[in-house]
Amino acid sequence: MSTAPTTGATAPPVPAAAPAGPTWAQRAQTGLTRNPLLVLLVVMVVALQVSTGSALAWPNLRGVLLDAAVIAVVAVPSAVLVICGYIDLSVGSTLALGGVVAGKVMAGGDGNPVVAVVLAVALGALVGLVNGVLSTHLGLSSFIVTLGSLTAVRGAAQLVSPLPVNTFGDAFGFLGVGTLAGVPLAVWLAVVALVVAGVVLTCTPVGRHVYAIGVNREAAFLSGVSVRRVPLVVFVLSGAAAAFAGVVTVARLNSAPAGQLGLGFELQVLTAVLLGGVALTGGEGGMFGVAIGVLFLGVLRNGLTLLDVTTFWQSVASGLALVAAIALARGTHAVRRRLEAAAAARAADGPPDAAQP
8 A cells, every 4th residue: 555645745955065175286285385395306306317317326316315314314303302392413423422432342343243333322322311311301401402512422432532443344334335125224224213203203192292392391291291201212312313323324434533423414414304394493393204304405415416516515505405494494384374274264164055946
């Protein structure tokens, strides 16, 4: 038996149309705003390949990646420190100390590589611990503390070995020139450091604490965040990473000149970190941007070498890159704020009302 339709039944309401997702142009604009350096990196690589014909050759790329890897290993904890609102200017001198100590242990090729690496890294961690205690527990400016350490640790490295040491043996040299699946070992280590740090910053409570300390230290403290312990641990990691980078460097050079090793390295690291979008005021940045900043700096220096630019002009370019990094960070931050404000205003207005039948 069929049932007749009820007279006067109302039609079911028409569901509101789902808001349209971002268009391709909007996504591209967001990507360029968040990672403008990536576009500049691609343009620079293409320009260098066209002008030199050898920028993308594997022997050249291998050298670029190896140089960038040493910077990246130190840039990872340095970036986390800057996000926390601190800075470490002693990484170049700590690199020299770690390299010289490892070189002294291995001089003549008779030492134990494991002992050399462990001792160097332990001394680097000790330098980081001193910097961290003075900066976090005693409340001294990390800029002043690590600036003093830059000179003091350099002097300690020269006291350990006034003259360069060399001839370290093949086992130790593998750290600097050895490969795994055709890729330098140092590059694998840098990739692991970047990935682990990225996961920690984005997927763990420790990462949220790092950003909270950088944004507002007092608010983080009131929320139960350990505003002293977290940056102290990062200071220790920064010192240990710098010393390990020194080990890799002397293993690659097969020499450990205390007076020249790591000179200006702290500026290279800071430039790469700032180029990668880490805000010097703290609370902003990520490991993907740091990786792009490290690669950009490495390609820039290599490109100037391929173009036969003198070392003096290379220093000028590196200094200008540091200034450009700060300007780019400020400009990108301002543009992103405007885009976020515009998106918030559009969301507040809501989707237009569906036309009534």
